[in-house]
Amino acid sequence: xxxxxxxxxxxxxxxxxxxxxxxxxxxxxxxxxxxxxxxxxxxxxxxxxxxxxxxxxxxxxxxxxxxxxxxxxxxxxxxxxxxxxxxxxxxxxxxxxxxxxxxxxxxxxxxxxxxxxxxxxxxxxxxxxxxxxxxxxxxxxxxxxxxxxxxxx
Amino acid sequence: xxxxxxxxxxxxxxxxxxxxxxxxxxxxxxxxxxxxxxxxxxxxxxxxxxxxxxxxxxxxxxxxxxxxxxxxxxxxxxxxxxxxxxxxxxxxxxxxxxxxxxxxxxxxxxxxxxxxxxxxxxxxxxxxxxxxxxxxxxxxxxxxxxxxxxxxxxxxxxxxxxxxxxxxxxxxxxxxxxxxxxxxxxxxxxxxxxxxxxxxxxxxxxxxxxxxxxxxxxxxxxxxxxxxxxxxxxxxxxxxxxxxxxxxxxxxxxxxxxxxxxxxxxxxxxxxxxxxxxxxxxxxxxxxxxxxxxxxxxxxxxxxxxxxxxxxxxxxxxxxxxxxxxxxxxxxxxxxxxxxxxxxxxxxxxxxxxxxxxxxxxxxxxxxxxxxxxxxxxxxxxxxxxxxxxxxxxxxxxxxxxxxxxxxxxxxxxxxxxxxxxxxxxxxxxxxxxxxxxxxxxxxxxxxxxxxxxxxxxxxxxxxxx
Numbered sequence: 001x002x003x004x005x006x007x008x009x010x011x012x013x014x015x016x017x018x019x020x021x022x023x024x025x026x027x028x029x030x031x032x033x034x035x036x037x038x039x040x041x042x043x044x045x046x047x048x049x050x051x052x053x054x055x056x057x058x059x060x061x062x063x064x065x066x067x068x069x070x071x072x073x074x075x076x077x078x079x080x081x082x083x084x085x086x087x088x089x090x091x092x093x094x095x096x097x098x099x100x101x102x103x104x105x106x107x108x109x110x111x112x113x114x115x116x117x118x119x120x121x122x123x124x125x126x127x128x129x130x131x132x133x134x135x136x137x138x139x140x141x142x143x144x145x146x147x148x149x150x151x152x153x
Numbered sequence: 154x155x156x157x158x159x160x161x162x163x164x165x166x167x168x169x170x171x172x173x174x175x176x177x178x179x180x181x182x183x184x185x186x187x188x189x190x191x192x193x194x195x196x197x198x199x200x201x202x203x204x205x206x207x208x209x210x211x212x213x214x215x216x217x218x219x220x221x222x223x224x225x226x227x228x229x230x231x232x233x234x235x236x237x238x239x240x241x242x243x244x245x246x247x248x249x250x251x252x253x254x255x256x257x258x259x260x261x262x263x264x265x266x267x268x269x270x271x272x273x274x275x276x277x278x279x280x281x282x283x284x285x286x287x288x289x290x291x292x293x294x295x296x297x298x299x300x301x302x303x304x305x306x307x308x309x310x311x312x313x314x315x316x317x318x319x320x321x322x323x324x325x326x327x328x329x330x331x332x333x334x335x336x337x338x339x340x341x342x343x344x345x346x347x348x349x350x351x352x353x354x355x356x357x358x359x360x361x362x363x364x365x366x367x368x369x370x371x372x373x374x375x376x377x378x379x380x381x382x383x384x385x386x387x388x389x390x391x392x393x394x395x396x397x398x399x400x401x402x403x404x405x406x407x408x409x410x411x412x413x414x415x416x417x418x419x420x421x422x423x424x425x426x427x428x429x430x431x432x433x434x435x436x437x438x439x440x441x442x443x444x445x446x447x448x449x450x451x452x453x454x455x456x457x458x459x460x461x462x463x464x465x466x467x468x469x470x471x472x473x474x475x476x477x478x479x480x481x482x483x484x485x486x487x488x489x490x491x492x493x494x495x496x497x498x499x500x501x502x503x504x505x506x507x508x509x510x511x512x513x514x515x516x517x518x519x520x521x522x523x524x525x526x527x528x529x530x531x532x533x534x535x536x537x538x539x540x541x542x543x544x545x546x547x548x549x550x551x552x553x554x555x556x557x558x559x560x561x562x563x564x565x566x567x568x569x570x571x572x573x574x575x576x577x578x579x580x581x582x583x584x585x586x587x588x589x590x591x592x593x594x595x596x597x598x599x600x601x602x603x604x605x606x607x608x609x610x611x612x613x614x615x616x617x618x619x
Contacts, residue, residue, distance in 0.1 A: 049524035106502040113509045126481035136512040143519040150526045
């Protein structure tokens with residue numbers, strides 16, 4: 001049942017404004033939550049659900065940020081990677097230009113934190129980090145609001 | 154990187170037509186269209202003088218020029234027009250320059266739909282380039298009134314290292330329109346294949362001012378820079394009275410969505426020092442640099458050496474890069490709370506890293522909380538979302554209807570999920586759909602793995618982690 005409805009949905013909201021459409025993120029996230037909930041009755045352990053919700057949060061964040069952001073693409077890729085696949089199809093991975101000079105531990109740490117930060121130049125990294133931080137903050141605020149309103153009632 | 158040919162509208166007819174329309178500010182799209190079209194075509198073959206001497210208003214912008222690009226092209230035209238006007242009058246008011254610079258700042262060739270939307274939403278609720286045209290036109294009107302306006306003290310922030318956001322905020326106008334304009338002009342250029350197409354002086358001007366434009370000519374317009382160079386030399390009109398602060402230093406801006414090749418190009422750039430034309434400008438402004446002949450423009454970035462600094466290309470590139478980095482750091486500083494007083498890259502970076510880590514931890518924590526809450530409550534999206542959201546999402550009328558049917562926000566009872574919810578899935582976008590697909594798969598996995606115990610989930614989650 002889910003598959004059918006999912007495949008049907010190809011309507012596009014246009015290119016969402018990156019990070020400036022909090023209602024968009026909210027909508028997506030809530031939908032995702034409802035999905036989780038719907039199928040979540042099977043995943044009875046809260047930790048399962050928590051992970052699913054966290055993934056949903058990141059996916060919504062990345063989806064609303066748009067495909068133009070390197071971090072959103074990398075994040076979606078990471079999320080969609082089926083965890084069961086231990087053996088990836090050996091395909092030619094185009095490992096993008098890998099910046100040298102990983103001596104700066106701060107820079108390395110930042111690269112690890114920001115999704116897709118392994119192969120960006122430093123300038124790009126800072127840019128993406130800024131965008132990522134913005135989006136993350138918005139997502140956190142959104143989730144906080146949801147939790148507050150949920151626990152408030 | 155766009156070299157725009159800002160067609161100064163060669164014909165006086167065009168000029169005659171434009172000013173009136175320009176001043177009218179209204180419906181700029183329509184009127185100048187035909188006349189400007191002329192302007193587009195003709196100046197191509199004309200030499201620089203023609204367009205330089207053309208009237209300020211003539212620049213404006215042939216909204217229509219490009220049918221194919223549609224509205225975007227229109228805006229680009231306006232942008233180009235603006236550039237032209239800047240070049241021309243030389244004494245353009247700083248505001249206009251600023252605006253143009255703002256345009257250029259945001260001008261990442263072609264690819265700025267996101268920015269376009271961004272600025273559109275920021276500054277124009279409608280977010281329609283057409284509106285931007287009008288706005289642009291209306292803004293132009295005052296400038297048209299003062300063609301020989303001597304620059305006022307630069308109050309526009311676009312000088313020096315300003316982040317795009319700041320500029321955008323200040324300009325507050327249809328940058329979206331400008332962006333699209335630029336993109337369309339590039340397409341135009343490509344179409345013209347560099348024939349007589351010269352980069353508008355204004356662009357370079359702007360880059361000087363805003364320090365943000367890094368532009369490289371498209372391959373198809375390789376001759377553009379050459380012609381531009383020649384025209385630039387001739388165009389004395391362009392006084393760079395602007396930015397007293399900006400010592401002609403151009404910090405090339407590589408837009409965030411610039412492709413990696415361009416990044417590399419900027420790094421490997423051919424730094425092209427300003428030409429004589431710049432030296433013409435202000436004697437005081439003149440920096441002690443050599444005016445090199447224009448190199449064939451192939452993705453190079455215009456950089457100007459600062460006074461008293463090394464002028465070799467490597468150090469220039471370094472400086473450009475450093476400035477870019479510092480720009481980004483400032484951006485980050487604004488984002489991270491409590492970092493305004495922190496100085497120094499290392500400390501700043503540390504703060505940023507801590508902040509990101511804390512945010513991620515918060516996400517994890519909140520998701521756990523939501524998970525427990527989810528089991529108890531039933532969400533009703535209608536109440537969760539603000540009312541305006543419902544109106545905003547026109548594509549999902551059916552969803553709205555269903556939501557309206559919902560009774561109350563939260564019910565503690567374990568009611569079966571409303572049937573309305575699944576139907577709303579139809580409204581998902583691609584991205585959401587992707588997510589949904591994944592989510593569904595993931596959940597299936599969960600269901601399947603439930604029996605396998607915690608370890609599976611752990612392994613699963615480890616993949617999820619960054």
